[in-house]
Amino acid sequence: MNEQDTDGTVTKRFMIVNRKAPHGTVYALEVLEMVLISAMFDQDVHVAFLDDGVWQLRRGQMPGALEMKDFSKTYRALEGYGVEKIYVEGESLAERGLSEQDLVIPVEVIARADMARLMDGMDVVLTA
Amino acid sequence: MDAAYQVDGKTVAHDEEGYLTDIGQWNEAVAGIIAEAEGLPMTxxxxxxxxxxxxxxxxxxxxxxxxxxxxxxxxxxxxxxxxxxxxxxxxxxxxxxxxxxxxxxxxxxxxx
Amino acid sequence: MLHTVNKSPFERNTLEACLKRAVPGAAILLIEDAVYAALAGTTLADAMTSAAQRFEVSVLGPDLAARGLENAALVEGVTVVDYGGFVDLAAAKGSVQAWL
Structure with missing residues (x-):
């Protein structure tokens, strides 16, 4: 599945999977930092949100109420970091009463079966 | 660590590398003092x-x-x-x- | 008794475990990631509507706001409380069982 670049370096298909809600635990913030760092290594980075991970992208978050940083704004920086392959599982949204319009950034909403195939085709998958 | 910048008689704390501990304490005078400490006049x-x-x-x-x-x-x-x-x-x-x-x-x- | 639940009901069975053991009329306060249970329109909303008829169910406002849910529609019968309300509930109910 590796793509050979013109200069001979191998680019890996790399996916970071978010399954945790934000704020209650530190996972979402740590994974976001990992995404930003992985963007620096010229890999083919994919970011997926499924299960409770879809809550990370909910609009209107105000964690200032808990004296915590509003890192939901940081997802909007991903485009500038060259991370543009962002997938959200439709079933996970629907189960939670959410729709694409509730999210802070434009994403590609895909069905669970397609998410399964997408994950299966990756070289490296990190899930939290 | 008690490292701090002195700005107009006030103490503004920083970490061991010189980054402000509290971003809320920043103002232009503070920026000027940090720049000075870095040896860079603010152009x-x-x-x-x-x-x-x-x-x-x-x-x-x-x-x-x-x-x-x-x-x-x-x-x-x-x-x-x-x-x-x-x-x-x-x-x-x-x-x-x-x-x-x-x-x-x-x-x-x-x-x- | 005041029961507090802080885990997402979509990820853990903590809320379910609490609902099975709380006695009728008990108070249940949803905090942190458990606030998602209070939302209308989810796959859990029906179960929560029925729970709100048996128990005094409330949800912590600042935890809703942090998650972008300040103005979200909630399950019927669930009330929003602030930190002061949390303290009042604990005082009124005498003891607290935290389902972690």
């Missing part, structure tokens, strides 16, 4: 980058990596400024390190 060009970083942080809640900064500066301030060379001339120890420090921001995520 219009340096202010342009520092102000850009502060706006970026306000919008995204992070300090950008250098590559991202360079690209974004090009969009905002013109392509002639979108080079590592330009930014390193202004901030010889690295725009991420020095400009972020002067802007009162935390050390950039993924900064090299």
């Amino acid at each position: 219009a060009e340096r202010w342009e980058v520092v102000n850009f970083l502060r706006e970026y942080y306000q919008e995204y809640q992070i300090a950008p990596a250098v590559r991202v900064l360079t690209k974004a500066i090009g969009k905002k301030l013109g392509p002639e400024k979108a080079s590592n060379k330009y930014l390193y001339e202004l901030f010889p120890y690295g725009p991420a390190k020095q400009a972020c420090k002067i802007a009162g921001l935390p050390k950039p995520t993924g900064c090299v």
Whole structure:
């Protein structure tokens, strides 16, 4: 599945999977930092949100109420970091009463079966 | 660590690398003092980058990596400024390190 | 008794475990990631509507706001409380069982 670049370096298909809600635990913030760092290594980075991970992208978050940083704004920086392959599982949204319009950034909403195939085709998958 | 900058008779705490402990304590006078400590007088060009970083942080809640900064500066301030060379001339120890420090921001995520 | 639950009901069975053991009329306060249970329109909303008829169910406002849910529609019968309300509930109910 590796793509050979013109200069001979191998680019890996790399996916970071978010399954945790934000704020209650530190996972979402740590994974976001990992995404930003992985963007620096010229890999083919994919970011997926499924299960409770879809809550990370909910609009209107105000964690200032808990004296915590509003890192939901940081997802909007991903485009500038060259991370543009962002997938959200439709079933996970629907189960939670959410729709694409509730999210802070434009994403590609895909069905669970397609998410399964997408994950299966990756070289490296990190899930939290 | 009791490291701190002295600004107009006030004490502004920083970490062992000189980054402000509390971003809320930043103002232009503080920026001037940090710049002085770095040996960099605040010119219009340096202010342009520092102000850009502060706006970026306000919008995204992070300090950008250098590559991202360079690209974004090009969009905002013109392509002639979108080079590592330009930014390193202004901030010889690295725009991420020095400009972020002067802007009162935390050390950039993924900064090299 | 005041029961507090802080885990997402979509990820853990903590809320379910609490609902099975709380006695009728008990107070249940949803905090942290458990606030998602209070939302209308989810797959859990029906179960929560029925729970709100048996128990005094409330949800912590600042935890809703943090998650972008300040103005979200809630399950019928669930009330929003602030930190002061949390303290009042604990005082009124005498003891607290935290389902972690």
